[in-house]
Amino acid sequence: MACTTILVGKNASYDGSTIVARNEDSSAGQYNEKRFAVMDPKDQVKIYKSVISKVEIELPDHPMAYTYMPEADLSNGVWGCYGVNEKNVSMTATETITSNERVLGADPLVEYKKAEDGKEEVKGGVGEEDFVTITLPYINSAREGVIYLGEILKKYGTYEMNGIAFQDENEIWWLETIGGHNWIARKVPDDSYIVMPNQLGIDYFDFEDAYSDKKEFMCSEGLKEMVEKYHLDLRMDPSEDFNPRHAFGSHDDSDHVYNTPRAWAMLKYFNPKKFRQEEISPEDDDLYWSLVPEKKITINEVKWVLSNHYQSTEYDPYTRDKSSKNKYRPIGINRTNVLGLVQIRPYVKEEIKALQWMALASNVFNAMIPCYTNITKTPEYLGGSFLKATTDSFYWTNRIIGALADPHYHETSAEIERYQIAVNNKVNEMINKFDREFEDVEKDKQKEFCEKANQEISDFTQEETQKLLDKVLYIASNQMRNSFSRSDA
Template sequence: MCTTILIGKNASYDGSTMVARIEDSSSGMFKAKKFIYVSSEDQVVDYKSVRTDCEIKLPEKSFSYTCLPNVKKWRGVWGACGINEKNVSMTATETITTNERVLGADPLVEYEEGIIKKGGIGEEDFIVIVLPYISSAREGVERLGKLLEEYGTYESNAVAFQDENEIWWLESIGGHHWIAKKVPDDAYVVMPNQLGIDEFDFKDAFSKKESHMCSEDLREFIKENHLDLSLKGNFNPREAFGSDSYEDHVYNTPRAWVMLRYFNKNTYSFDGPDAEFKPSSNNLPWSMVPEGKITIEDVKTILSNHYEGTPYDPYGRHGQGDQRGKFRPIGINRDDVLALTQIRPYVDEEIKAIEWLAFGSNVFNGLIPFYTNISKTPKYLANTSLTPTSENFYWVNRIIGVLCDSNFAETQASTEAYQMKVLSKGHEIINKYDKEFKKNKGSIKDIKKFLEKANEEVADFTKEATDKYLDEVLYIASLYMKNSFSRSDA
C-alpha cells in the first residue's frame, strides 16, 4: 500500500543519494505517525514481534537512529523509515506482489496463535531489527537477507537501503528467499507495490556482488520449481516471481507509468493508443536514466500525483467522466507519511543526512527537512496523539486534506502557496545552518544541540505557516457548505 522512488547519486540535482517512500494505510484505515529518535541505550536486545510470536536475540551493540512509528502500538512499531548515526537509511517496506508458483514452492510463514516463533518477521519488525546494526547499504541487504532466511516472513515486501554512495533494493521471494539489486548511479527506480526487478546477473551475485545479491540457493530454487519463464535465456525476476493480474493494472502499474511519464516524457510516448508505455504495460522498466537531474521538489510533486494532466485525474473537470478515478493515485487519502532521505556527499559527516517529511494526503501537505544527527525531535512531530488536534503536524494535515479535497478547485491556490512556502523556507534554514556549521565547526561545543536548534526552527515556522493554511482553507470550505444561503441578517 505504498509508493517508492530511488534516485542514484548521479541522477540527483546535488550528487546526493535520495530515497523516498510513502507509507499508506490499508483501505479504511488511517495510521497516526510520529517522528522520533531512538538512542542506542534504549534499543532492545530481546526482541519479540507484536503481530507474531517471533523472538530474536539482537546484538548487544547498536547505533542510534530516527524512525516514524505508529502512535497506536497494537500492531507493533512499524518504523517506516529512518537514518542511523552512520548516515545509513532504510525504508520498511514496499508491500509487493508475488505469484502462486513461488508461494507454493516457498510458502509464507503464516502466524499460528500460541505457537512460539511462528509467523516470522515482517514490516512491523524490519527497522528495529536491522537499521541499528548496519554501517552501509550493502550491510543492510546482507543482514536482512540472513534474517529472512532464518526466520522467514509472512508477507511479500521490498526494502531500500541507502548510504552516501549506494542505494540497494531488496525484494523478498516467498517465505525465505530474496533478491537484491544496486540502483544504477545515473538512474532512478519506481516501485508501486509490485515485484519490480526486471533483470538480474547471477554471475555477479555469486562472485563480486558489485550490483547483485541474493539468497545462496536461489539458482537451485528457480530451477527445481520451474520458475524461469524466459524463452531466450534472459532471466526476468519480475516474470519469474511477480504477479500479472487485472488488479495490478488498476492498482499498481498505472503509478509506475505516471512516474516514468513525469521524468521521461520526451524519451518515450506515454499517451494515446500508440503509446510505447501505457498504464497497463507489463514491461515498464524498473529503472531509467532521467531526462534531467531530479530535485527534492520533483520527488514531492510526483509522490503527490493524482494523474493530473491525464483523463484519470479524480479532480478533473474535462474529458470522459468514466475515466476519472479509474486508477489508484499516488497521492491518496490514506497517505500516512512521506519520508525522503537525502545523504549529501559535499558536507561534513555530522550534517550529511537530511530527512524530509510530510504527513497526511500528499496532494495537500507540505514537505519539510530535518537533520538526523540529533538526540530528540521537535514536539510538533514527536508528540502525535490518537486524538485529532491542530497542535501536531500529522493531525493538522489530516484535517486540512479533508477540507481541501471537497473544495479542490477553490483551495488549490492556497495549497500551492503553502507547499512552496514551507519547501522554500526549509531549504533556506538548511542552507543557513550548513554555512554556519562550516564556518564555526571548531567552536560548536554540542553539535547535536546545534542541529536540534535548526530542526526546531523548521518546526516553528512550519506550525505557523500550517495554522495560517488551515485558517484559509477552513474559511473557504465554510463558504461552500451545502447549507449556505446568500441572504443574511445584516
C-alpha cells in the same frame, strides 16, 4: 502496506546526493498517525518481540542511535517506516509487493498460527512492523544492510512480500523478498532512478555476479536452486536475460488499475520524450524498472511525483470530466501516513550529511520539510504522540486540511499551492543557512545545534500550516450546503 517508492542514484540527482523516498500508505479505511522519533541506544530493546507474528529475536549488543517514524499508537507494533543511523545509513520498510502461486508454493510465507484445536502456537516470520527496529541500528553501509537482513530472512522468514531500500552516501540497494525465506537485491545504477508501485519490480538479474563478486547483484544462497527445482524460469530461450518480474512477480488484472499506472505516471514525468516516442500505456506489463532521467532530479520533483493524482490526464479524480476519473489508483492518495525521504549529501560535514524529509497525511495538500538526524530529541509538533485529532500535531493538522480541501479542490487549490511554495522556499533557505553556520560549531555542541535548527523549521512550519488551515476552513465553511445568501447583517 500499499505504498509507492522512488530511488535516485547519486549521478541522477541534482546535487550528487543519493535520494530514497517512499509513501507509507495505510490500508483502505485506515489512517495511522506517524511521528518523528529518535532511538537512544540505551533504550533499544535486547529481546525484540513482534506484535503480529509473535516471533522473538535476540538483538546484537552495541546498537547505534537512529531516527525513525513509528506509529503514535504502538499497540499494533512499531512500524518504524524509515530512518537514518549514526553512520548515515538509511533504510525503508517496506514496499509491499506481489508474487505468484508458483513462488509461494515453492517457498511458503511464514505466517503466525495461534494455538487452537489442540495445536500449539506457531510463530511467524518478520515483516514491515519489525524491519527498521531489528536492522537499522546494526548496519554500516547499504550493502551491509542487504547482507544483514538477508541472514534474518534466512533464519526467521517473512509472512509477506517486501521491497526494502538501503542507502548510504555512495550506494542504494533494493531488496525484494521471494517467498518466505529467499530474496534478491540489486544495486541502483548511479545514473538512474527506480520506481516501485507495490509490485515485484526488478526486471533483470545476473546470477553469475550474485554468486561470485556481488558487485551489483546479491541473493539468498538457495535461490538459483529453487528456480530450477520449481520451474520458475519462464524464458523461452535460456540465453536471454533472466527477468525476476516474470519468474517471481504477478500479472493480475488488478495490477493494471492499482500498480502499473503509478509506475507509468512517475516514469512519464521524468522521461517525457521517451514516453511520447514509445506510446507507453498505463497498463503495460513491461514498464521500465530503472531509467536514466532526461534531466537531473530534485527533491521537490520527488515530492511532486509522490503527490501525483494523474494531473492533466483524464484519470485525475479532481477532473470535471467524469468519464475516466477514479479508474486508476493515484499515487497521492487519501490514506498516506507519511512521505519519507532521505537525502544523503556528499558535500557537507559528516555530522549533517543526512536530511530526513517528511510530509504527513495526503500529499496532494501538504508540504515536505527537512530535519537533521544527528539529534537526541525531536520537536513536539513533529514527534509528539497524539492519538486524537489536534492542531498541535503536524500529522493531524495536515489530515484535517486534506479532508476539508478535498471536496473543495478547485476552490482551495490556489491556497494549497501558495502554502507549498512558501514552505518549499523557506525550508531550503533555512537548511542552506544552517549548513553554513554548522561549519563553526564545536564538536560537543553539534547535536544541540541540529536540534535547535529542527525546532526552528518545525516552528515555521507550524505557523504556516495553521495559516493554511484557517484559510481552507473559511473556504469550506462558505461552501457548506446549508448556506443561504441572505443574513441579518
